[in-house]
Amino acid sequence: MGNQFSQLLIIQFKEFFREPGALFWSFIFPILMSFALGMAFSEKPEITQRAAVVLEASSDSSVLKSYLTNYCKKTEDLKFEYQNTIDNNKLGKTITHFIPTSWNESEIMMKRGQIEIILTENNGKINYHFDPANFASRLAYITISTMLDGKDLVSDNEVIKPLETKGTRYIDFLIPGLLAMGIMSSCLWGISYGLIEKRSRKLLRRLVATPMKKHWFMITMFISRFLFAILETVALFTFAYFVFGVKIQGSIIAFAAIIISGSFFFMGLSILLASRTANTQVGNGFISAITMPLILLSGIFFSYSNFPDIIIPIIKYLPLTIFADSLRSIINEGYGILEIMKPLLILSLTGFATFIVGLKIYKWY
Structure with missing residues (x-):
């Protein structure tokens, strides 16, 4: 059993590292995006x-x-x-x-x-x-x-005091959003698309015909994708720390907990999406139909408060919004584990529910 688990885990890692494009989009692209946007919207003289x-x-x-x-x-x-x-x-x-x-x-x-x-x-x-x-x-x-009109921009009786509070820069707003978006994309494309591709190529049928335990296959895929998500998070945050001085103001435990719960939610959603999709074209459409609206609406690059007031209550309960807002609360506002307990439970429980439903209706071939 242990040998089967280790071999399946090695397979998951080899599949990832054999794709240079996967390495670029997972590790290098988020760093390049944060650098470009951070420089574009940073303080200018x-x-x-x-x-x-x-x-x-x-x-x-x-x-x-x-x-x-x-x-x-x-x-x-x-x-x-x-x-x-x-x-x-x-x-x-x-x-x-x-x-x-x-x-x-x-x-x-x-x-x-x-x-x-x-x-x-x-x-x-x-x-x-x-x-x-x-x-x-x-x-x-x-x-x-x-x-x-010949007037001064600032009159003599006005006082301007530069805001020096930590977490108020645009880059402080951007990095938590990129972390949340990266984990979502890593899970949905890495797990959902990977499973759909294996099904379309009849690889799942061949794997099921072997003595392989089905649950070990799913567990190793979850573990490998979670480890990749952690590596992506560490790489991006390390870059943001040394280049832009972004720091976690709140609890490290709360930060780790929300990363785990957010990853678990999107992993469960990935299984549900891949449970019945038969070909990569349909799978690509499904994943894009979920990721693009979430990225646009959830305030990854700019605040969702710019949207009409009537839809903001709906946006606040989108999973990516909950994830990104929780990360911002911890990194920029100093939140601890108790303050993020509600989003933590929402992401964890809904992730567990989608995972169970996905496994129940999962089609192996």
């Missing part, structure tokens, strides 16, 4: 914004033309003709590039994401054209309108 300016050719008393001529510096860069820099000791440096162009060209630039706002002038009044739902455009409007 300056804010750069771009505005297209549509000037009236025949107007010599143009407010916009006067502002560009008297208050902006003409640049040597062919992309920008005028530049205004505000260096505020409270807010930092804000650089605004003004690009004189035609209306048609400015619309094309806006569609391509090359500018945040378009400025025009009508009877001495400046018109601001932008998408109010775009945060960068709204910031550009506030900044540029303040400059054109």
